[in-house]
Amino acid sequence: MKQLDIKLFRDFWHLRGHAVATAVVIACGIAGFVAMSSIDQSLTYSRDVYYTKYRFADVFSSLKRAPRGVESRLSELPGVAEVETRVIMEATLQVEGMTEPVIGRLVSLPEAGRRPKLNNIFLRRGRWPEPGRSEEVILHEAFADAHGFSQGDSIEAVLNGETLEFKVVGVGLSPEFVYQIRPGDTWPDDRRYGVVWMEREAVAGAFRLTDSFNDVLIRLEPSAVVQEVLTAVDNLLEPYGGFGAVTREDQMSHRYLTEELKSLRASARIIPTIFLLVAAFLLNVVLNRLVMTQREQIGTLKALGVSIWAIGGHYFKLTLLITLLGLAAGLLLGGWMGKELNGMYQEFFRFPALMYRWHWRLVISSGVISVLAGLIGTGWGVWRVMRLQPAMALKPAPPPTFKPTWLERAGGYGLLSPMGRMVARSVERRPGRTAFATLGIAMAIGIQVIGSYGYDVMDYLVQVQFGIGQREDMLVTFREPVSTRALDGIRWLEGVQRVEPRRVVPVTLQSGHIRLQTAITGLDPDSRLYRLMDRQGRFRTLPESGLMVSTYLAERLRIRQGDRVWVKPLEGHRRWLQLRVAALLDDMIGLSVYAPIAEMGPMMDEAPVVTSAALKVDPRHVTAVQHALVDQPMVASVGLQRASLAAFERMAAEMQRSFSVILGLFAAAIAVGVVYNSCRIALSERSRELASLRVLGFTQNEISALLFGELALQLFLAIPLGIIIGYLFTLATSEAFASDLYRFPVMLRLRSYGQAVVVVLLAGIASALWVRRGLRRLDLIGVLKTRD
């Protein structure tokens, strides 16, 4: 046994090149798995602790306005454990250094210094506002960080036309705003939007909501039937303009967090699967080669009476050694990557502490999957070793026999030189090996493509959706619906080139028993500032009448084009209507419903009104127009979508770049692993031929052609295959990651595909050249002394 173990290390040393190349691929797979899973675990853990400790609510509803007395009726509903009511309003903040106004979401704190029963605040710095000090506020950390605010700073705020000087006394967080994003926005923008907690009376007073509330948080009893509570809350709040109660699932921040976790989990499954399959293939090839060269040794050992288990075990241990090497490196690399990436998540998701932690079970499952890959890769080879009869093994393996292959018989070799034929015949003799190697390289290309996909999508969103689709410079939102005539006042402002009206009505949609909260956006069919586009970038026009619904929304409601859907406006008459789905829109973002603006009046039983206006503004006048608009009492806010997008893009691009660099390196590792192994094996299998040819007067370059002929073929086939795989990967990714937040287009970007192909080819060629050094060490004389 001792001797076998010495042999183990000798074999390992002999195979070190293969071992390292294979271990690197395993390490990448495990690292991907550990990094993604640990981030998932860390985020989930941080979230759960946070939610519990800061008492994140279960049910949320906003409404127009209800008297405080309704609160006790809510608490009495069956299934409701606790109720917290609040006043939430938006105000314009004047932040120094910002030319454009900033929107503050004012969230009321309970009176008399009481802490919120639900959605409590984690105070990072400073203190709570003192009762009776209406100017004292706590800022959301993301917002405070974006502007460098801290205790003692003051901010001028306009609340419903009334100017107030806020004094920052604290910086905090809440489970409600882990992801701080303005309702209705697609991207967070911590510079232009921030949550501000302040005394209830100050907000309520300014918006004439004294002794009233417009937002409810509910904690459920464990036994509560969620759907019943939602219905009961909706019924109770109906007369007060309730916008429909939702669970955490539809709470903005929670939803974004959940989507992110979902995609992390998807990546944690996909990435290691690909890598470990490639690793299994590599192990298989290496082991088979080793067994081929050690047939006689195996036979001798068996003849000497060493048990087949000891021999099988020996080869399995060798595999295990390589696997464990990869596993160890993967755990270290994955841990490090996870920690780094986890830190980046702190930019997106705000927790009191985004702890990086991974469960010891992750080590176990990493071990299990890598050993499994090892078993898949070598099980068959080890089995064959165990089954090999000593008598058979002691005879040298029968020389390879060659026959004219089918391609040849079909006349396909007519043009090939003798060297070309050598390559072609060896490929045809072992098509599986070529196929796998080709597949491995193609996978590497595919992974590269996927790596740049996220980046491309961001780019695309900016270029297409906001360059061509949404072209407004400014979006003015009104406090209450205003008559279309009010737009004239805006139209005459200097620098305003175009004004387009919009009417947005929050609605509940129902089909069967599926209910969804969304909004119908009434648009001018001839709108030039808001052109509807599907996710492939094709323009779509609004139907003459009826609704145009996001495909994803239609799927969730299980409705098709031409169907009718129940719609209840959450303002105005609030009656159920049946509306026709005239068209579907396969768009990128959100759960949208569009209708011609002319239909909105009849739908709502009202004279034509607008709730917002999209503006095209001469760049020189943007700031002046903004300020003029903000000062108008009817204007709730002025948004700059493009600026928000740019801010988000910076953040997301950083993240995407990290991911694509990591995936790029991983893909290169696969390419190196596959090419190195396949060249090394070609070199050792062909060393006799290669040396013979050198003796006959072939130069090193000429025999390299033979060595790399097969590789060239693999690379040549891998390119188109890799492009197809890359495309399928993006298709799968865009499906797997599709949510009601984003639906990304499947894209074929020449640059990304080209880059993927080039990177993989370079990695492959570099490792081939590395192997090529072996040609200089060919033993020309030795080869003449031995038989085949």
Added chain:
Amino acid sequence: MADSREPVLQARDLTRVFLMGEVEVHALRGIDLDIAQGAFIVLLGPSGSGKSTLLNILGGLDIPTSGQVLYRGADLSGAGERVRTLYRREHVGFVFQFYNLIPSLTARENVALVADLVDDPMAPEEALDMVGMASRLDHFPSQLSGGEQQRVAIARAVVKRPDLMLCDEPTGALDCKTGRIVLEALQRVNRELGTTTAVITHNAVIGEMADTVITLGAGRVASIHEPTERMSPSRMNW
């Protein structure tokens, strides 16, 4: 007879020392030799006497530790890898004990592969015809007997019209009858094309077909002998 012809290859005080760890193995201890144009030479000697080492050096596969090898007056002993490759490619045809054919190529293709290396080769079929293999052009090595494979190897060496044929125990792995056929093929090439030929063997009988028989012993030339009459291989027996 040999003196009247120009020497193609000359060896001057060749030595070759192999280092086996700490031990020095003196394979050649000072060889002086002239090989005349068109000669048929047989190298005899016991196993380990340095025959292969000498042939490898003459064929540009190895370099001597000291001494000179002159090919038509040009010194090969100090030549680099590139020059020696070119020398092998253009001037030398090798035949080895174990044939060293390419298993994935047919007889014709094995010959054609090498024919492509030079400017004015024979047709591969013609070369195979010379060794009596015209009927087995499209067979793979695994479908041929040892003697047939060796004849393909000779055709592969001949197709280049080399100046030198260097054969290291071409019959070593063959029985007597097949060996004779192989030797006849070599003799025919030597006669018809005038190719200078050197054949290593440890079988003294084969010496009877040579112009010159050089016997090595312990890395030195033990004797040089020129048979008066060249015997045809068909009459040899071993």
